[in-house]
Amino acid sequence: DELRVGVVGAGRMGADHVERLAHHILRARVSAVVDIDLSRAAGVARKVPGAESFASLEEMLAADTVDAVVLATPGFLHEEALLTLVEAGVPVLCEKPLTPDPDSSLRVMKAEAASGSQLIQVGFMRRFDAGYRQLKRIIDSGEYGKLLMLHLQHRNPSTPPGFTNEMIINDSVVHEFDAVRFFTDSEITSVHVRIGRVSSLAAAGIQDPQHVTVQTSSGLLADVEIFCSAQFGYQVYAQATFERGLVKIGDGAELEITSEGRKGTAVDPGFVTRFRHAYDIEVQDWIDAVHQGGIAGPSAWDGYATAACCAAGVASQRGEGIVDVKLVPRPSFYS
Numbered sequence: 001d002e003l004r005v006g007v008v009g010a011g012r013m014g015a016d017h018v019e020r021l022a023h024h025i026l027r028a029r030v031s032a033v034v035d036i037d038l039s040r041a042a043g044v045a046r047k048v049p050g051a052e053s054f055a056s057l058e059e060m061l062a063a064d065t066v067d068a069v070v071l072a073t074p075g076f077l078h079e080e081a082l083l084t085l086v087e088a089g090v091p092v093l094c095e096k097p098l099t100p101d102p103d104s105s106l107r108v109m110k111a112e113a114a115s116g117s118q119l120i121q122v123g124f125m126r127r128f129d130a131g132y133r134q135l136k137r138i139i140d141s142g143e144y145g146k147l148l149m150l151h152l153q154h155r156n157p158s159t160p161p162g163f164t165n166e167m168i169i170n171d172s173v174v175h176e177f178d179a180v181r182f183f184t185d186s187e188i189t190s191v192h193v194r195i196g197r198v199s200s201l202a203a204a205g206i207q208d209p210q211h212v213t214v215q216t217s218s219g220l221l222a223d224v225e226i227f228c229s230a231q232f233g234y235q236v237y238a239q240a241t242f243e244r245g246l247v248k249i250g251d252g253a254e255l256e257i258t259s260e261g262r263k264g265t266a267v268d269p270g271f272v273t274r275f276r277h278a279y280d281i282e283v284q285d286w287i288d289a290v291h292q293g294g295i296a297g298p299s300a301w302d303g304y305a306t307a308a309c310c311a312a313g314v315a316s317q318r319g320e321g322i323v324d325v326k327l328v329p330r331p332s333f334y335s
């Protein structure tokens with residue numbers, strides 16, 4: 001009883017998910033790889049016995065070779081693909097973001113709710129990271145008292161070609177928006193983005209680093225240093241301040257080496273390695289849930305709510321100061 005999974009988008013994340021599904025995930029196999037660049041799809045599919053390649057989602061669906069889909073195309077292509085998949089009743093693990101803006105996320109949410117079943121899980125993989133889960137458990141247990149503040153740091157070595165200043169919010173800080181919502185079980189009500197000193201090493205048009213402050217409906221303040229041109233490697237840290245203690249996560253380094261007058265640990269090169277285990281758990285839990293007819297993680301509501309935070313963040317980045325996040329009431333379908 002293996003699920004036949006089609007991976008749509010054969011770029012960095014798509015290819016990584018194909019490799020994961022082929023070698024690390026139980027009760028699933030890759031049956032199709034789709035990319036608008038058919039030779040790229042074929043290049044990835046070739047590594048998996050039995051996987052076919054297609055140049056479009058429609059061609060893959062017409063061939064009737066998939067039970068579920070991992071959507072790993074760029075975010076601006078998600079809405080159309082999600083509407084097609086929901087219409088066809090195909091479960092989908094959609095890489096973040098759900099869609100790039102709240103209006104398109106709302107359209108996707110409405111189509112899903114109308115279909116009557118939760119078909120969409122959004123790929124906020126940090127919720128499956130061991131450190132994130134431990135911190136969430138500590139917050140929920142109350143063992144150090146009430147959570148008072150979150151200090152988050154998110155650093156990438158450099159920005160890929162085509163990365164824009166808005167993508168610092170929409171592509172990168174979107175993870176912190178989801179993390180704050182995950183940790184606090186409350187929605188973000190305002191976002192403030194400030195830009196101070198800019199690195200001379202940032203790509204043209206990128207104002208890096210940026211400082212983001214959010215507040216939640218439960219009053220909590222969280223701040224984020226986002227720095228996408230940090231040069232040295234990849235880091236994602238969180239420090240939680242409680243009434244009676246501090247908890248820090250993110251330094252999952254396994255080896256500390258002392259040699260030649262220095263003591264240190266390796267820095268991850270990027271998110272594919274840093275969150276490898278989180279992606280593995282995310283995909284396995286999703287496959288298991290799809291076998292049972294459901295999802296096992298962030299829903300289209302989480303995709304919509306974070307898209308609304310991003311819209312506020314980009315407005316603030318453009319100089320609008322503290323911008324309120326306005327959400328439609330949460331449909332009972334997502335409660």
Ligand code: ISE
Nearest residue numbers: 096156171172173175228271
């Ligand atoms: C990228 O799209 C991701 O999702 C990574 O997790 C994040 O660290 C990076 O900043 C984004 O560009």
